Amino acid sequence: MGRITLEKVQKKFGDVEVIPPLDLTIEDGEFVVFVGPSGCGKSTLLRLIAGLEDVSGGEIRIDGKPATDLPPAKRGLAMVFQSYALYPHMSVRKNIAFPMKMAGMSQEEQDEKISKAAEVLNLTDYLDRRPGQLSGGQRQRVAIGRAIVREPAAFLFDEPLSNLDAALRVGMRLEISELHKRLETTMVYVTHDQVEAMTMADKIVVLRAGNIEQVGSPLELYKTPRNTFVAGFIGSPKMNLIEGDIARKHDARTIGVRPEHLQVVDSGGTFTGKVGVAEHLGSDTFFHVHLDEMDEPMTVRAGGEVGLSHGDTIHLSPQPDKIHRFDDRGLRIA
Amino acid sequence: MATQHSRAAARFMIAPSVILLLAWMVVPLAMTLWFSFLRYNLLMPGDNPFVGFDNYSYFLTDPAFQAAIVNTLLLVVGVLIITVGGGIGLAVLLAQPMWGTGIIRIMVISPFFIMPTVSALVWKNMFMNPVNGLFAYGADLLGLQPFDFLTQAPLASIIGIVSWQWLPFATLILLTAMQSLDSDQMEAAEMDGASAFSRFFYITLPHLARAITVVILIQTIFLLSIFAEILVTTNGGPGVASTNLTYLVYAESLLRFDVGTGSAGGVVAIILANIVAIFLMRMIGKNLDA
Numbered sequence: 001m002g003r004i005t006l007e008k009v010q011k012k013f014g015d016v017e018v019i020p021p022l023d024l025t026i027e028d029g030e031f032v033v034f035v036g037p038s039g040c041g042k043s044t045l046l047r048l049i050a051g052l053e054d055v056s057g058g059e060i061r062i063d064g065k066p067a068t069d070l071p072p073a074k075r076g077l078a079m080v081f082q083s084y085a086l087y088p089h090m091s092v093r094k095n096i097a098f099p100m101k102m103a104g105m106s107q108e109e110q111d112e113k114i115s116k117a118a119e120v121l122n123l124t125d126y127l128d129r130r131p132g133q134l135s136g137g138q139r140q141r142v143a144i145g146r147a148i149v150r151e152p153a154a155f156l157f158d159e160p161l162s163n164l165d166a167a168l169r170v171g172m173r174l175e176i177s178e179l180h181k182r183l184e185t186t187m188v189y190v191t192h193d194q195v196e197a198m199t200m201a202d203k204i205v206v207l208r209a210g211n212i213e214q215v216g217s218p219l220e221l222y223k224t225p226r227n228t229f230v231a232g233f234i235g236s237p238k239m240n241l242i243e244g245d246i247a248r249k250h251d252a253r254t255i256g257v258r259p260e261h262l263q264v265v266d267s268g269g270t271f272t273g274k275v276g277v278a279e280h281l282g283s284d285t286f287f288h289v290h291l292d293e294m295d296e297p298m299t300v301r302a303g304g305e306v307g308l309s310h311g312d313t314i315h316l317s318p319q320p321d322k323i324h325r326f327d328d329r330g331l332r333i334a
Numbered sequence: 335m336a337t338q339h340s341r342a343a344a345r346f347m348i349a350p351s352v353i354l355l356l357a358w359m360v361v362p363l364a365m366t367l368w369f370s371f372l373r374y375n376l377l378m379p380g381d382n383p384f385v386g387f388d389n390y391s392y393f394l395t396d397p398a399f400q401a402a403i404v405n406t407l408l409l410v411v412g413v414l415i416i417t418v419g420g421g422i423g424l425a426v427l428l429a430q431p432m433w434g435t436g437i438i439r440i441m442v443i444s445p446f447f448i449m450p451t452v453s454a455l456v457w458k459n460m461f462m463n464p465v466n467g468l469f470a471y472g473a474d475l476l477g478l479q480p481f482d483f484l485t486q487a488p489l490a491s492i493i494g495i496v497s498w499q500w501l502p503f504a505t506l507i508l509l510t511a512m513q514s515l516d517s518d519q520m521e522a523a524e525m526d527g528a529s530a531f532s533r534f535f536y537i538t539l540p541h542l543a544r545a546i547t548v549v550i551l552i553q554t555i556f557l558l559s560i561f562a563e564i565l566v567t568t569n570g571g572p573g574v575a576s577t578n579l580t581y582l583v584y585a586e587s588l589l590r591f592d593v594g595t596g597s598a599g600g601v602v603a604i605i606l607a608n609i610v611a612i613f614l615m616r617m618i619g620k621n622l623d624a
Contacts, residue, residue, distance in 0.1 A: 102526055
């Protein structure tokens with residue numbers, strides 16, 4: 001069981017309020033991702049849940065029991081750090097065994113759990129190596145193994161993939177998702193990468209400056225971003241946010257259109273501009289289009305083989321039902 | 335070809351310094367070896383006949399020699415235990431964030447900047463003196479008999495003085511090592527349920543292993559040749575109770591004016607230092623690689 005409830009949780013460093021009072025419920029078995037730009041307080045929030053930082057106010061409950069004043073070890077949570085935080089002088093086996101040794105578990109029980117975890121994580125051949133002899137992905141798996149054997153109420157991941165190269169990151173992403181499906185344990189995952197958030201999460205929590213901007217499933221956030229920040233943060237490439245006369249025509253301060261909801265038309269269209277940089281990905285082509293009415297170029301997703309090149313004139317028209325409208329405060333107009 | 339030429343040129347260029355350094359080492363060593371086989375006493379001028387290993391047998395059978403060996407080892411081991419143990423403790427304390435860290439660190443490190451003769455004299459006259467010393471005053475206040483450190487426990491007193499000088503060195507090296515400890519590792523251990531003691535034992539101490547090795551190796555080199563502290567406090571006495579090998583060599587050559595036996599003692603000291611070095615490298619040198 002791993003239901004985590006935050007009630008009016010607040011964190012101050014001196015006079016600086018990093019996290020204003022905040023409420024959040026993480027249901028048992030859920031994969032929750034905290035996402036936001038760097039410095040938004042997502043790691044601090046995770047450390048508050050872990051108990052590595054003390055809250056300045058409010059209450060944390062784990063499975064209904066108050067955990068605010070419990071030391072980290074007593075909360076029944078396991079954490080995977082960005083730097084892996086493996087013990088360099090211990091073999092992989094001893095690293096994984098460490099939490100069980102600290103809990104005073106019998107040797108047979110330890111061995112059984114180690115071999116089980118090693119099997120799940122493909123580490124059986126590496127058990128007697130030192131962390132220094134492993135690759136980044138293997139180290140990450142050892143760190144996860146050390147977390148698994150504790151059979152925690154919830155796993156906490158602090159940007160676990162940001163030290164890995166791109167290819168490995170995709171692989172580990174799948175492995176962690178797979179692990180979640182298999183263990184069905186609550187996982188709280190912090191990242192600044194919205195692709196990781198979209199692909200892995202059951203529930204995404206978008207944070208900005210310690211405030212929760214929106215909570216919802218990946219598709220909810222994609223389809224109905226609550227404000228311009230979430231609209232710009234979720235989705236890749238970014239949503240085009242347009243102000244001015246065009247927006248006023250839609251009775252809004254700002255309108256947003258995702259690159260994939262713009263169509264290239266032969267003539268007419270809502271927007272007309274000149275093609276700037278074109279990014280050819282094979283399956284898709286992203287055009288950066290310079291419009292007269294806007295300073296920022298607009299991004300458009302077109303098919304793989306569109307015969308347009310730098311400097312050509314392009315006509316675009318958005319799908320009418322996919323236009324997001326935002327008011328003066330940047331909030332969504334339903 | 336170019337590299338061969340430049341290599342030859344490089345060898346030619348470094349030759350003067352290599353020759354100078356080699357001569358610097360070889361000439362005194364050769365002279366010491368040569369003197370150690372002569373009967374060479376400044377009190378008996380005249381010719382200095384070759385006497386083979388006589389000087390060595392005099393030196394090695396001298397009752398002071400065994401005492402000196404034991405004292406040398408006790409001094410080295412005693413100071414190592416105190417400085418490494420105390421150094422780890424102080425490093426752990428000083429690594430904690432606290433008020434006035436900068437000043438406290440400088441105060442802890444300052445004994446290392448005091449010259450050995452000066453600190454030994456300060457200890458001798460201001461602390462350990464049975465009449466005027468601070469310790470005697472303290473004992474007096476408690477109604478106890480003042481303890482004459484340098485007479486009743488000369489070697490232990492010198493171990494104390496030398497430890498006081500070398501504790502800052504150990505602390506400094508271990509403190510820098512402490513600061514390179516990844517805080518994530520400590521937090522991971524905390525989450526894994528390790529108590530403060532377990533964290534120290536399983537994380538901090540292994541992390542410090544390499545620094546401890548460095549401290550032991552460097553200190554051993556210097557502690558084998560402790561001299562000034564003995565000269566200004568006890569003069570190796572009472573009797574030979576605080577005579578180490580270095581002091582014995584000094585006593586032979588410069589108090590008894592017996593250059594031959596003194597040289598033989600010097601050669602013995604070189605051999606002993608090498609034995610200790612090999613022993614140390616075997617025992618703890620493996621910590622240094624990887």
